[in-house]
Each structure stands twice: as structure tokens, then as C-alpha cells.
Amino acid sequence: MDRRDFLIGTALLTTSSAPAYDWDTVRREFRLDPKLVNLGLFYLASNPREVRAEVDRVKRVLDANSHDFPPDLSSRPRAALASYIGGAPNDIALVSNTTTGLGLVYQGLRLRADQEVLVNDQDHFWHQEAARLACDRVGARLRVGTLFASPATATPAEIASRLRDSLTPATRAVGITWVQSSTGLRMPVREVASVIAEANRDRAPADRCLLIVDGVHGLAAVDDSPASMGADVFVAGTHKWLFGPRGTGMVWVNPAVVSEIRQVLPGADRTTPTTYLSPGGFHAFEHTYAVHAAVAFHQRLGRSRVAARITELSTRFKDGLAGLRGITIHTPRDPAMSAGITCFDVDGVPGSRVVEHLAAQRIQITTAAYRIPYARVGTSVLNTPEEVDRAVRAVASVPR
Numbered sequence: 001m002d003r004r005d006f007l008i009g010t011a012l013l014t015t016s017s018a019p020a021y022d023w024d025t026v027r028r029e030f031r032l033d034p035k036l037v038n039l040g041l042f043y044l045a046s047n048p049r050e051v052r053a054e055v056d057r058v059k060r061v062l063d064a065n066s067h068d069f070p071p072d073l074s075s076r077p078r079a080a081l082a083s084y085i086g087g088a089p090n091d092i093a094l095v096s097n098t099t100t101g102l103g104l105v106y107q108g109l110r111l112r113a114d115q116e117v118l119v120n121d122q123d124h125f126w127h128q129e130a131a132r133l134a135c136d137r138v139g140a141r142l143r144v145g146t147l148f149a150s151p152a153t154a155t156p157a158e159i160a161s162r163l164r165d166s167l168t169p170a171t172r173a174v175g176i177t178w179v180q181s182s183t184g185l186r187m188p189v190r191e192v193a194s195v196i197a198e199a200n201r202d203r204a205p206a207d208r209c210l211l212i213v214d215g216v217h218g219l220a221a222v223d224d225s226p227a228s229m230g231a232d233v234f235v236a237g238t239h240k241w242l243f244g245p246r247g248t249g250m251v252w253v254n255p256a257v258v259s260e261i262r263q264v265l266p267g268a269d270r271t272t273p274t275t276y277l278s279p280g281g282f283h284a285f286e287h288t289y290a291v292h293a294a295v296a297f298h299q300r301l302g303r304s305r306v307a308a309r310i311t312e313l314s315t316r317f318k319d320g321l322a323g324l325r326g327i328t329i330h331t332p333r334d335p336a337m338s339a340g341i342t343c344f345d346v347d348g349v350p351g352s353r354v355v356e357h358l359a360a361q362r363i364q365i366t367t368a369a370y371r372i373p374y375a376r377v378g379t380s381v382l383n384t385p386e387e388v389d390r391a392v393r394a395v396a397s398v399p400r
């Protein structure tokens with residue numbers, strides 16, 4: 001560690017008690033290309049210095065001795081994630097991404113041919129596919145619906161009411177996305193959970209409806225404790241907003257329902273039925289076993305401060321767009337119904353053309369790879385207000 005590293009490390013460390021850092025200092029922990037404005041950092045995380053250092057450390061341990069793993073190698077990521085999401089380490093399985101986690105959960109769900117699974121049109125394609133494959137295997141019905149008329153104006157009451165009307169005694173699982181990457185809408189997980197709890201009141205365990213949440217764009221972007229939102233299962237990649245090593249993710253299962261999820265892949269960690277869901281075999285262990293460094297980084301920044309900064313930047317972007325002519329914002333303006341993703345349209349211009357126009361100015365944004373490919377901006381704590389303003393000016397200059 002050179003003197004500069006030490007000074008930056010010290011500046012960050014002091015944040016545990018007081019906000020003695022600034023966001024520029026945080027950004028310097030990452031190896032972002034300074035020539036680019038990356039407004040899609042949620043796509044695949046850049047790693048801060050201490051995550052890279054932990055990956056290197058674990059790699060050195062395994063390179064030196066690949067037979068005798070130190071016992072805390074595997075327990076540290078689960079313990080760290082548990083403390084971050086407000087759950088217990090033994091209720092967490094480690095997986096390599098959100099998709100694998102969703103696949104394991106839906107395939108493992110004890111599901112009968114006379115039952116159905118409900119997911120949303122706005123859930124990620126791989127989420128819908130995970131549910132479809134599980135339904136196909138047993139001949140159950142998959143229903144793909146939508147819980148609001150328009151994402152920009154959706155309310156918790158509307159979503160709860162539509163869900164209440166959609167549930168039937170045969171509904172075995174409801175899949176939702178905490179923060180939709182298709183619309184930027186933040187789903188009101190607690191309200192959804194309470195509608196499902198009401199429906200479950202007189203149901204036997206084999207008929208209970210489980211709430212499965214794809215939380216990848218809420219984890220480390222929203223200030224909440226995923227294990228206490230009322231979900232039965234919470235799945236999230238840790239390689240997006242959390243800045244964890246690529247190819248890492250988690251599944252949290254409410255211990256009260258774990259017997260409803262069978263294991264579908266051979267596991268290695270038999271501590272509990274949930275830890276046993278972690279696929280066995282050899283993995284990119286230097287990544288899996290370095291996730292706790294990303295959690296520690298975020299805990300020092302502070303979950304609420306991170307969420308507040310993300311909201312500040314996404315609100316700034318939405319306010320900027322709202323001042324332009326001919327723009328439709330599909331994400332709610334209300335911070336309680338959104339997080340770091342903003343989806344929008346330049347009226348009459350395909351999302352892909354908006355992406356290209358900004359790319360020519362070295363501003364990286366994406367389209368949502370969904371039925372309606374809106375242009376999409378993600379504001380991370382690594383972005384700056386100036387970058388957001390540049391993006392607004394670039395959107396204003398899109399040829400119509």
C-alpha cells in the first residue's frame with residue numbers, strides 16, 4: 001500500500017462515525033475510465049480498491065494451498081450479507097448471479113400441476129423464464145400479468161388491489177422485482193407481502209403462496225432491510241449496485257418456508273437447508289469469497305447515505321428531463337416509488353437511437369432489454385451532478 005492508498009483508505013474509514021468523506025474520494029477508489037460518463041454502472045459492477053484487494057488476497061491463499069481452505073473463507077460472505085440485509089447467515093445461499101438464484105428457487109419450489117405462478121410483464125426475462133421452466137416441468141400454469149396501468153403513476157394501493165384480484169387459491173408463488181429494470185418503478189414489497197399474507201391465512205403449507213423477490217436493483221440502492229420486507233425469498237446479484245466481484249449473488253430464504261423449496265443442484269454447505277442450496281463444485285472462489293469486502297465498503301459509506309445520494313442524482317435527472325420538451329418519463333418521480341433507474345422516451349425516437357446519440361458524446365446509457373425498450377439511465381454514487389446535467393443536455397440535443 002503506498003501513501004496515497006493509505007490516505008484514501010483512512011478517509012473512508014473515518015466515515016463509520018462521521019460523514020468525513022466526499023463522493024469524489026469514493027469515486028477515486030474505482031478504476032473508471034475518466035473519459036467516459038458511465039450512467040449504466042448498475043449493469044455490471046466496477047469494483048472498489050478494497051474488493052479488488054480481497055479478491056487478490058483470496059487468490060493468493062488458494063494459489064498457495066488449494067487443499068486446506070481457511071474455515072472463515074466461506075462463512076464471511078454469508079455473515080456480511082446477513083448483517084447488511086438484516087437476516088441470519090444460515091438463511092443465505094451463495095450463488096453466481098441473480099438468474100441462477102431465481103432458477104434454483106423456482107425449480108426447487110414444491111409446485112403441483114393444479115397450481116400456478118404469477119409473474120409480471122415487467123420482470124426481467126430471466127425471472128420470467130425461471131418461472132416458466134419450473135411450471136413447464138410439472139405442468140403448472142404460468143400467468144404473466146401487470147399490477148399497474150402505467151409505471152409512472154402506479155401507487156401501492158393500485159398494485160395491492162390488482163394483486164388481490166389476481167390471486168386464486170391455486171397461486172403458489174408471486175414473483176416481483178423490487179426495482180424494475182424495465183421501468184425504474186420500485187415495487188411496494190411490504191404492501192404486496194401483506195396482500196399475500198392475507199390470502200395465505202387459511203392455507204396449508206403445501207398451498208401457501210410464496211413471495212419471491214428479484215431484489216438486484218434495490219440491494220445497495222434502497223435503504224431497507226430485505227430480510228424484513230415480508231418476502232419469502234429474496235434473490236440478488238451482488239455484482240451490481242453493491243460493487244461486489246463479478247459472478248456473485250445471494251438467495252435469502254425465510255426459514256419458515258424453506259421446506260417448500262427442494263434442492264435441485266448438488267450442494268456443498270450442509271449447515272442448513274438454505275446454505276445447502278448454494279451450488280456445489282468448484283467456483284471462482286476468489287470472487288465468491290470476497291463479497292464481504294463489498295459489504296464492508298457499503299457499510300462504511302452507510303446504506304442510508306448511499307440511497308440518499310442515488311435518489312438525489314436520479315431526482316436531478318428526472319427534474320432535468322421534465323424541463324425538456326417531448327420527453328416521456330416512465331419512472332415515478334416519487335422517490336418512494338423509484339430508486340436509481342430512470343426510464344424515459346424521447347417522443348418519436350427509438351431508445352436505441354437515444355443511446356447511440358449519447359454514446360457519441362461518451363455518455364454511456366442503455367435501453368431496457370424488454371418488450372418496450374425505453375432509454376434507461378442509472379445513477380450510482382460514483383456519478384456526479386455534473387455528469388447528470390451533461391446527460392440531460394445530451395438528451396435535449398437528440399435529433400427528432
Ligand SMILES: Cc1ncc(COP(=O)(O)O)c(C=O)c1O
Nearest residue numbers: 097098099124177181214216237
Ligand atoms: C431485474 C433484473 N433481474 C435479473 C437480472 C439478471 O441479473 P444477473 O446478471 O445477476 O443474473 C437483471 C440484469 O440486469 C435485471 O435487471
